[in-house]
Amino acid sequence: MHTEFADLSLLVNPRSVVVVGASDRADSVGGRTLANLLDVSGFSGGVYLVNRTRETIRGMPCYKTIADLPDAPDLAIVAVPAEAVLEVLEDAADKGVKFAICFTSGFSETGSDGQRAEAKMREIARRSGMRIYGPNCPGLNNINSRLGFTFSPAFKLDLNPGPIGLATQGGGLGRSFLQAMERGLGVGLWASGGNEADLEVSDFIYYMAEAPDIKVIATLIEGFRDGEKFIRAIQHAARNGKPVVALKVGKSDYGVKAAQSHTAAIAGSADINRAVLRQLGVIEVDDVDELIDTSALLARRLPTGDDKLAVYCSSGGAAALAADMIGDAGLELATFSAETIASLKKLLPDYANIENPVDTTTSILTDPEVVDKTLQVVVDDPGVSLVLYPTPLEYGLVTLQGAESAIRVQAKTEKVILPVWMSDRLGDGYKAWVRAGMMPARVLGKAVKAARRWVEYGVWRKTYDPAYEPLLLRQNYALQVSSVPYAMRTLSEFDAKALLCRHGLPVLRSGLARCREEAIALANDMGYPVVAKIASADITHKSDVGGVAIGLQDASAVSDAWDRIMSSVRDVRPGAAIDGLLLEQMAKSGGIEVLVGVHRDDVFGPMITFGLGGIYVEVLKDVARRLLPLNRIQAQQMIREIRSYSLLEGIRAQQPADVDALVDLLLRVSDFVSEAPDIQEVELNPVWVGPQGQGAIPLDAVIIKRVEIMNEETKRSEIWQ
């Protein structure tokens, strides 16, 4: 698989094209493809036709094979039966064709024979440098150049150019998106690579991140083939200031089952995916309409990171409902300035609501200029950056005039007026919004959701730090290329803590005492309270033999514990070889227990998980996740992100916890795992977090290392380094 991004310019805008399997039968794939290219597209480059049996088609000469062409076109469109595809691709690659689009289905989606055929396609691509798009795909739509390399009879119907780039795997939902462009915006480029034998969604996200005609990237993903590549494509878009909006299909077990039978992609784990997308600034949405609404809003204007909303409406019920939803979404309604309120008071009836949300009431029925005047006042308020304008019902001239007024106001401002046409009756007002390119949302709550995501993206961009990301990639990459045989080994608690200690993590002190006097000296040295445990390789379950004493507060308690433990162990297990007592510091009381873990995700690499300990993780699944490495801001954010964060802030007159120490701990864990690619898993659980100034200390630690397998002789020393 290619790990670098190729330049796709000559795929999207080829200078010449060969259609293999060209036909003049209108109902055939080859015929429809040719019609789209010659009749619908505005393609001015060279077109070659390949057909084994025909001399000419539409008066154009046909070649028997690609090999016969006078020169190598940039793009081969392959519209032949499955059994002929590989040969055509070989021919194209040999000829020096740069890109091939293969519509044909019957490959990996049908089973292992198809998977093998796709592996051969990848081999052809790697060998020749010819990149392959498909198979089992509806083709490529470069709408901004009016180019359709597709057999779809719908191509000619969906030719609204625009600033949105759309990269999907399946075709149906992608075209659903295109059809929504009837609402006033457009998709400039739609890539839908089907089985993605070679080129995949990430390649097109990367391309769109550079394409000057694309402002927003919308993507519909059934599975991640290559997490590394996806991350790099997303980061490229982020560096170029282009938002990426994503709908991930196949989140639940049910969805995964359906997605796998549809493509061969890895569906991934929903909460991992969600955390990764969030960290990368990808705006994840939950439905196709949300993908459309959110992309359209971002295409109209990017948020500043400090955005507040206004609601402007002539229905009190809709205004109140919108305000409810804005409150529920955690968004802020702008507080109007005194000037705004004074102006609205002058312009609207006494019983109108002149604070935010604004309800003009039925004054719009009697005064056709009221929207021009009062919406302008709202837009001019310095605190407002987005105005939600819900229209609950079609009301003929009244709703038309309202729309026309708002369109006039929009023409004079950089701020966004977001219309919501809530009625099924698409009247003249609706059509006016569409003509103005204002892309009315159709569901009130979905418009609010789009606004929330728009605002959140602005906030994300404010803390976005491009300098920080390359580390993440090297880290993931190092893992994927290792090919030495390896095994997983779990370190003992003692060894795990020793390893943490060597990497600068705080651990409670511990030591082995071989006699009573040494025990007292050790305890005095480490400070009280301490825990004492029998140290014997023969005894696993220490408490069962009376081998543990906790909360020892002074030297005499340690001395007593020595006697008690030794006597009990000797009684119960007379034959055991005893090394002495293991002494450990005890955490002070009054702290909060949290969990810090790291695992390596198969798709995205090392990921850190943080949450409060015990039931918060087990029952409430209240955790935050990030890919490693962390920077300080991310560490702070992930701590604040959990629902039970207020426990760390200190509720009910309790002292706030030492969050600074916890941030340091997360960063040290991040460094530790980043520097040691052999660390496969870390679980610090519990981590004791004391009151402010008292630190954060792992009380227990499980570490799983990946060790290369050489021979039995060297293995043991490898494990324990």
Next chain:
Amino acid sequence: MHTEFADLSLLVNPRSVVVVGASDRADSVGGRTLANLLDVSGFSGGVYLVNRTRETIRGMPCYKTIADLPDAPDLAIVAVPAEAVLEVLEDAADKGVKFAICFTSGFSETGSDGQRAEAKMREIARRSGMRIYGPNCPGLNNINSRLGFTFSPAFKLDLNPGPIGLATQGGGLGRSFLQAMERGLGVGLWASGGNEADLEVSDFIYYMAEAPDIKVIATLIEGFRDGEKFIRAIQHAARNGKPVVALKVGKSDYGVKAAQSHTAAIAGSADINRAVLRQLGVIEVDDVDELIDTSALLARRLPTGDDKLAVYCSSGGAAALAADMIGDAGLELATFSAETIASLKKLLPDYANIENPVDTTTSILTDPEVVDKTLQVVVDDPGVSLVLYPTPLEYGLVTLQGAESAIRVQAKTEKVILPVWMSDRLGDGYKAWVRAGMMPARVLGKAVKAARRWVEYGVWRKTYDPAYEPLLLRQNYALQVSSVPYAMRTLSEFDAKALLCRHGLPVLRSGLARCREEAIALANDMGYPVVAKIASADITHKSDVGGVAIGLQDASAVSDAWDRIMSSVRDVRPGAAIDGLLLEQMAKSGGIEVLVGVHRDDVFGPMITFGLGGIYVEVLKDVARRLLPLNRIQAQQMIREIRSYSLLEGIRAQQPADVDALVDLLLRVSDFVSEAPDIQEVELNPVWVGPQGQGAIPLDAVIIKRVEIMNEETKRSEIWQ
């Protein structure tokens, strides 16, 4: 305010009508009202016109006032300026008119003058028996009888009759609902009572609960004027087997602000409202489109309570997305029988997904009969009761044939096929669904939400117990009619526990010991461990003076505690009058702490709250609520409803908690408050819940009683009964 429900038949279907303020000017309220009545409605009853200045209108004679009419019509439609409304209503009442509809605005929504005018309207209604609808309302639409008592020019456009009853307060969102009926169903009756000076939403819910042409009641509520009445109306619908779907506007602070400036209703607290609606089986939705989709689905067929879904689709992406959403919603996809799978295997290509969700793949492009055959197989599966049929894109003849096939299958089955037309392009397939009355949903996630609510309503009906409800009403009612002056008194912990004990609630034993010997005897009698606290009316903060000892394990510990406490208290507070030591049993360790509280909601009456103690309530707001009284099923349900319920089930090898005892405790609290209307608030926090078989015991109790104020002499004895 009327507390009984009047028969509204003659408002909805009057035999005769007078239009006061009739006009023949097409753009006036009186003119449009008359046009709707005479030109659009199919009204065959008598029509009178009242106009002060005109002799005739449209050739019909005009009367100067209602008093001049030859007889009293059933309904007066009042379309006169605000200042003339009260006089007209007086006239109508005096004449013996049964109902008046008043469109005019400028009443309570404008301030206190308007509120006073509405109080007068209520007075007129009470005195005369004439019921008033409005003011500030768009009128009444009895679409099943083609009757519009409304000035709205949109009346003639929204005449789709059907099985849905719609009761709203504001008008805009109501008409939004009506316009959605273009999708294939209809609203039989739309009541929108505006300021609701007299008749309110509840009156219409009650009416619709009886109306034979209404199957489902949809309501849009900005505030509850009379919780008692609302509950009775809802219960009437439940007894008659009619689901009620509700959108409550004004949930957040923002929304409340907007709703209050719109009508004068009490917006209520969102979580209280939600709990009440849920308990009553009202299906609460979050947006107007959800109100429409859910009502429409219920109007098509009622759920059985044991419903499972199938997804049938020709787009793998849409199938996977639908499956995701079904999983996220906690719904179950039916597991197909072996016969179903065998039949689908025969009928669909190898690479199609023949398990649920079904993805026919593009076989629909080539085989026009595939949907007829395979959808029939899915519908015939015994485990399936609802089939979701998403169409992600308009695809001409293909999507039309798919719809037509599904409509044929629907015609032969009682099960529901729920189409989702996801595209903005409304093609012939969409129109076919609409014509078939199958009311396609427009957003995939919203269709799944509607299906979830449909399934949940079925489950609710299974445990619905009409016999249980009247108590609830008497309870609420008793409070509202009390007019004696009263005050609130908080009982001491000791008195509160004594009161609980008298009502059969378990409490830890306690007693006052006046000497050391009595302390030991008491402790021996109640069992160890015990707590000892100084008993002195002069000492409030007992711990501050060394006046508390916990965890006393035997007689000698009690004896020591006596000495220690007495000596400490005498040192610190030498002048305090000491009654002795208060001894109390201590809860055993190993239990879980929960909270049980009761308060009386201003709108709905006494409500019980349950949750785990401490941070689960404070931080996570993880509580369940019910109106009192509870039955056993409800008590069990509310315990299981909290997110942290698994803690009670016993996680991490802990013993399960004594949930049975907790259920008993909830029922006893319910009985206690139900039997004692003077109990205003109860908070048992914490309640100790032991492992199975060990009980559930309140450790602390706060009880606030409402006491009638008579005179200072009798007050004290009243408080302590």
